[in-house]
Amino acid sequence: MSTILEINQLSLATTNKKQLVTDVSLAVGKGKTIGIVGESGSGKSLTLRAIIQLLPPTIIKVGGTIRCESSCAMIFQDPVSALDPLCPVVRQVAEVVSYRQHLSRKTSRTKALELLALLGLPEDLKRNDRYPHQLSGGQRQRVLIAIALACRPGILLCDEPTTALDVTVQKQILELLAKLQRELNFALVFVTHNLAIASALCTKLYVMKEGRIVEQGRTQDILANPQHAYTKMLIDSVLHLPDLKGVIAGE
């Protein structure tokens, strides 16, 4: 497996020396999907933010290394706060295309519309430039995915991208991400507290608790034979698995 992202013993703390993430190590291969699961506050988002160098100003890396062999883009949990409310969505995508792909305004807009069409957004966005508040939650999340893809990432970091959506839309977005990954071959790091979603999407899982990885391994091995008490508790707490047939990532 050619590793595209490797984290070695990452430790993060506040500027007041409160330890938040301790000795986190993980690796993801080109075009592969890993999941980071764990309870709220276990350090999943901070780990992703450290990868993309977007840590909050009061949090610093106090140990470890992060090696990225390709460009990273990130999709955040809340599409409302991740989009500019005062800028039409096509322009927001076009600006990223223009900046990252060094294209003219006109070509960037054409490319932005192609990307939005690829993500299943309606044609009338072209005629009627819409603002984020005029889109549904699922449509806004698709716009965020378009913005991330405009960066042509080799690694896509997803921080609970479907938590704010209803179950049907959640399934559509997960299927879309899996389809895009097959077509564009980016590596996916998927953060969630939902073990059912992670196990449907990811071939490898890392379980986090209180800032540490407490268990890791192939998804099927972890589900069949969890070693850590916390992982067992997570598995027991999955009441029922959503129908994600067709989403499951290949080996």
Ligand SMILES: Nc1ncnc2c1ncn2[C@@H]1O[C@H](COP(=O)(O)OP(=O)(O)OP(=O)(O)O)[C@@H](O)[C@H]1O
């Ligand atoms: N800006 C910050 N300043 C101080 N502490 C922070 C800051 N951001 C996060 N933390 C703390 O760091 C820890 C890890 O937070 P993080 O957001 O990574 O958790 P998480 O596992 O992603 O949780 P969730 O699933 O709820 O998003 C938590 O205890 C949180 O309170």
